[in-house]
Amino acid sequence: MITFLSGGTGTPKLLRGMQKVMDRHEISVVVNTAEDIWISGNHISPDIDTVMYLFSGILNTDSWWGLRDDTFTTHEEIEKLGIEEFITIGDRDRAVHIARGKMLREGMRLTNATKNLCDRFGVRENVLPMTDTEVTTRIKTDIGLIHYQDYWIRARGNLEIQEVMRCSAEPPQTTEEVLQAIEASDVVVIGPSNPITSITPILECGGLKKALAGRYVIAISPFVGNAPVSGPAAALMKASGFEATSKGTLDCYGGLVDLFVHDIRDPVDVCDAVRLDTLMTNEAKSIELAGEILHLAEVR
Numbered sequence: 001m002i003t004f005l006s007g008g009t010g011t012p013k014l015l016r017g018m019q020k021v022m023d024r025h026e027i028s029v030v031v032n033t034a035e036d037i038w039i040s041g042n043h044i045s046p047d048i049d050t051v052m053y054l055f056s057g058i059l060n061t062d063s064w065w066g067l068r069d070d071t072f073t074t075h076e077e078i079e080k081l082g083i084e085e086f087i088t089i090g091d092r093d094r095a096v097h098i099a100r101g102k103m104l105r106e107g108m109r110l111t112n113a114t115k116n117l118c119d120r121f122g123v124r125e126n127v128l129p130m131t132d133t134e135v136t137t138r139i140k141t142d143i144g145l146i147h148y149q150d151y152w153i154r155a156r157g158n159l160e161i162q163e164v165m166r167c168s169a170e171p172p173q174t175t176e177e178v179l180q181a182i183e184a185s186d187v188v189v190i191g192p193s194n195p196i197t198s199i200t201p202i203l204e205c206g207g208l209k210k211a212l213a214g215r216y217v218i219a220i221s222p223f224v225g226n227a228p229v230s231g232p233a234a235a236l237m238k239a240s241g242f243e244a245t246s247k248g249t250l251d252c253y254g255g256l257v258d259l260f261v262h263d264i265r266d267p268v269d270v271c272d273a274v275r276l277d278t279l280m281t282n283e284a285k286s287i288e289l290a291g292e293i294l295h296l297a298e299v300r
Helices: 010-021 046-055 073-080 091-105 110-120 148-154 176-183 195-203 208-212 233-239 246-252 283-298
Strands: 002-006 027-031 037-039 042-044 126-129 135-141 144-147 163-168 187-190 216-220 259-263 274-276
Touching: 002 010, 002 195, 010 027, 010 046, 010 283, 027 046, 027 176, 042 091, 046 110, 046 126, 073 091, 091 110, 110 126, 126 176, 135 148, 135 195, 144 148, 163 195, 163 233, 176 208, 187 283, 195 208, 195 233, 195 246, 216 283, 233 246, 246 259, 259 283, 274 283
Parallel strands: 002 027, 002 187, 027 126, 187 216, 216 259, 259 274
Antiparallel strands: 037 042, 135 144, 135 163
């Protein structure tokens, strides 16, 4: 059993390969939920949905967001009615948001809502929200404190970051389901996702770091040099006081990592790290990297 910590698009690209090289029932994924947002009365959990759609074979892997061949009739009609949705939501994707929102309003835990949806989509892997507590990553900027989705999608990341903050009514706690998955795992893999907005929110959940202390942890860098493979990780790392490099990524994880992996092209040296080709530009590259990570897990 391997448990993955996932968010954004980097780790899902690795998971695309992992489902080809290992028993899919042996995969657990703990997913960031600090980017969740309610839009038009419906609940969007972007990182959960990316993983769920990937495992069910319907993810749009051109954008790594939403469903393949979705339509946008409802979104277009809503805009005609003068209601702004700064995230373009497909019709079938919206149905998932409606269903999840209804379950949550009726008092269901996000963990159970996620399982219900995964069961409907025939997902064989164990997909788990990092917490059932509502927690949000907000970005402090010159225009105020805004949701991460406002920063990245509405403002396209074109705002200076003063601070990255996690906001919740109560401290988020790791769920029993997540703790059980980690306890049952031989290895935990921190995928090549944004360290600040995808991975750190998971690590901040109460009980998670203690659970990881008893497991062998492999982490994969999302950086090549001082540039992330995708997304705003560099600006977020700098704003959080870390070097925007593979070395900064390892520092960000605060001694939790037993084996660190970064790219063969990375000009930054990380002591005792393993170098692999981490640029998963297609499915074959994802499968190749997945096989190498699986081998590292087996020979640890």
